[in-house]
Amino acid sequence: MGASNFSEDVLAGKSEHYGRVVEDLRARYHFDFVAMGLTAFIGAPLKWIYSAGASDERHHRIVLAPGHGIGGITIKAGKPMMFTNIDAEIDPREYSSYPIVFAEDLHSFCALPLVKKGRVVGAILCAFRTVSDAHRGCYERFIADLGGHLADFDVVTDDFMDFERIAEEKREDDAADSPVLVHSEISRVIAAQEAERKRISRELHDGIAQELLGISFLLKRLEPHLSHDDEARQLFFEANNDIDRILDELHNLSVELRPSALDHLGFIPALRSQAAVFEKTYGTEIVFEGNLSRKRFDPALETQAYRICQEAILNACKYSGADTVYVTLEDADGWLHATVVDHGCGFDVERPTIKGSGCGLSGMRERARLIGASLTMESSTEGTCVTLVAPLSIGEGGQR
Structure with a gap:
């Protein structure tokens, strides 16, 4: 099966059928939400294409690279996942970045890898918006009824990932040694983090990414010699797709650590670039408003304002349940x-x-506080507003 025709092979004439399968599962087991996610080709991102019981359309806009989110983790590991009480079982410090959980307010779920011709090509997600001791039994009955098959897919139903044990070990380790930082220590930590983020980001971009590009060019030189060997061409396409996927992941990681745009182009282009990543990841529209009189600001102001806005946008995308986040940037009177x-x-x-x-x-x-700015947070059942007011000239006590 070539990488170029995988999408057609899976989806040709199947859209209506898969949609009915998802609807039937929700009705039969009384799930609150069911979704089927599929990849366009081996190693490609996963999208939740078919769903039943959705609260809105946000989940359709979520794009998950392998290893990210419920669908991405499931297809990369090739193993099922199950949590019957997300708040209690998932360590929030490590495992809270599941966009579909926040988009659909899920509190219990079971995700199973979907397999075609021996390859994991998607995931089926069944979930509840409540917590109940009965959910595990429902998932187990659903798995037993499948018998290892769903529609024209094989389904992996054993060897579940044991995130709960990992999370518990982390909680115990962190509880044993949890230093309390005073303001001056936090300031030094933040400054050190930014320096380290910048170093690692540069190494990812200029080191590992460049080496992978070199390997990709070498592979492309092999292509003309594989014209008569279908199996070799298949392996070539898969290797190329894997390298492209890894390069995308490295790029996203590098941007998240310390976007080069922040140093070379400034605060606004960097924030817009990060917002575009959040839009693809969480399915939330991010709208920028307002006007600035200049393109560049004090480096310390740019760094801290970027991080504050980045965190505020991320929190809104993950936790608010809103379809749209509005970012307004203006400068006046210093x-x-x-x-x-x-x-x-x-x-x-x-x-x-x-x-x-x-x-x-x-x-x-x-x-x-590091840049002498004021930060206010107002929140109610009607929404949240985070406001930063910072001096354009960083005075004494601010970070330079």
Whole structure:
């Protein structure tokens, strides 16, 4: 099966059939949400193409590289996943970045790899928006009824990934040694992190990525010699696709660590580039508004403003449930004004539920303090507004 025709082979004439399969599963087992995700070709990103019980269309816009999100992890590992109580079983410091969980407010799910001709090509996700002791039995009954097959796919139904054990070990390790940082220590940590992020990002881009590109060019020189060997050509296409996928992952990781645009082009292009990644990952539209009188600012201001806005946008995409996030950037009278607004579910600003690393809000406040800025967070059931007001000239006590 060549990489170029994999999509057609899987989907040709099957769209209506797969849609009915998903609807039937939801009705038969009373799941709140069922989705089938498929890849366009081996090693390509996964998209949730067919669904039943969705609250809106956001999940269709989610694009998951192998190893990312429920679908991406499932297809990369080739193993099933099951959590009957996400809040209790998934360590929020490590395993909260599952876009579909936040898009559909899922609290319990089972995901199984879908296989064609011996290759994992997708995933079936069955989920509830509630927590119940009965869910595990429902998943087990669903798996037993499948008998290893769904539609024209084989289904992997054993050797589940044991994230719960890994999460518990991490909780125990972190609880044993958890230093409390004062403001000055946090400031030094943030500065050291930025320097290290910049170094690692440069090494990924200029080192590993360039070596992979070199290997890719060598592979392309082999192509003319494989014209009469179908199996060799198949392996060639798969190797090429794997290299392209790895290069994309390296690029995204490099941008997340320290985007080169932040150093070379400035705060706004870097933030727009990161927002584009968030849009693809979480299916949330990010709209930029306002005007700035200049393209570049003080380097310390650019770094901290970028990180604060990046965190605010990420939180809105992951937790708010809003379809659109609005980012407004303006400068006037010597001050930069940046706001990130969503019309989602909101949260308790004084006692927020810890999600992700649990350090996002305090880290944002500390970054604002470093540049002499004020940071306000207002949230209610009608949405959240994060506002940064920072001096364009970083004074004494600010980071230079």
